[in-house]
Amino acid sequence: MTADNAVIALISVATVAVLIVWFDKRCLDDLSQTSDMDLRYFTRNAWALLIVFTFPIGPMLYLRYGKGPGRTL
DSSP: OOHHHHHHHHHHHHHHHHHHHHHHHHHHHHHHHSOGGGOOSSOHHHHHHHHHHSTTHHHHHIIIIISOTTOOO
């Protein structure tokens, strides 16, 4: 691997990492502002663990099923 390829790979990995952290943080912020009555299927702690540890499936599941239909981020 040449130095140019290594730099490109490093920039790509860093960009993806920043996007993951941003999306997780946005979902966790939304989770903290959502009332317990509006959460569906799981508790707040279960949704938080699902969002953090199962990226990208967890945040998508939270947005689709945890908040319920018709609600947006």
